[in-house]
Structure formats: structure tokens, C-alpha cells
Amino acid sequence: MLAVNYTSLRENMKSYMDQVTDDYETMIVTRKNNKNVVMMSExxxxxxxxxxxxxxxxxxxxxxxxxxxxxxxxxxxxxxxxxxxxxx
Missing domain, CATH: 1.20.5 (Single alpha-helices involved in coiled-coils or other helix-helix interfaces)
Incomplete structure (x- = not known):
């Protein structure tokens, strides 16, 4: 499982989305106040x-x-x- 902060995700959205879909990775997007989000392929x-x-x-x-x-x-x-x- 990968973890990336929101700013990095925003700056590298395509690359991270490709990594999630192509490598079957699950990604935690860290945000302020611990309101994290999980990104996974469909x-x-x-x-x-x-x-x-x-x-x-x-x-x-x-x-x-x-x-x-x-x-x-x-x-x-x-x-x-x-x-x-x-x-x-």
C-alpha cells in the first residue's frame, strides 16, 4: 500500500493513477486532520x-x-x- 500527501497527488495525478491501475496498488491520500482517502482501481x-x-x-x-x-x-x-x- 502506498501513501502520498494531497499536494503530491495533485501535482502527479496521472502518474499515481497509472500506478494504482497498472500495478494493482492501493494508495492512501493523506490530508489535514486525518481525513485520509483511499484510492484504488475500479x-x-x-x-x-x-x-x-x-x-x-x-x-x-x-x-x-x-x-x-x-x-x-x-x-x-x-x-x-x-x-x-x-x-x-
Missing amino acids: EAYNNLMENIHVMGNKANYDWLMESKAQLENGNFASHTLTEVAEDE
């Missing part, structure tokens, strides 16, 4: 929200953990996929 934010949704619902979490256990125990099936032509 992709990281969406992933975080999806994880909160899945992990925040007990039924979803239990289903996910059961599926994980089945996979780890070798209880799965694999299938060969076939490619379908565009005109079909």
Missing part, C-alpha cells in the same frame, strides 16, 4: 465488493467452502469443451 473495488457480497452471506459462503472442499478432495468432473462455429 477493478480492485469491484473485486472487493464481490468478495464482501459472497462472504457476507452465510449461504453463499457455506456453498463456496463446500465447493472448495470437494475440489480439494478430488470430487470433481472435467469435460472436454468443443468449439462451435459462429454460423451455428
Whole structure:
């Protein structure tokens, strides 16, 4: 996690935004009176929200953990996929 003050962020906005999106960094923007802000890419934010949704619902979490256990125990099936032509 990176930390940068507001003035530096303002002066180098593009560079910092590129670093956040390209390197999957999370950045704390420090401000007066400890009113800090966190900057992250939209992709990281969406992933975080999806994880909160899945992990925040007990039924979803239990289903996910059961599926994980089945996979780890070798209880799965694999299938060969076939490619379908565009005109079909």
C-alpha cells in the first residue's frame, strides 16, 4: 500500500493513477486532520465488493467452502469443451 500527501497527488495525478491501475496498488491520500482517502482501481473495488457480497452471506459462503472442499478432495468432473462455429 502506498501513501502520498494531497499536494503530491495533485501535482502527479496521472502518474499515481497509472500506478494504482497498472500495478494493482492501493494508495492512501493523506490530508489535514486525518481525513485520509483511499484510492484504488475500479477493478480492485469491484473485486472487493464481490468478495464482501459472497462472504457476507452465510449461504453463499457455506456453498463456496463446500465447493472448495470437494475440489480439494478430488470430487470433481472435467469435460472436454468443443468449439462451435459462429454460423451455428
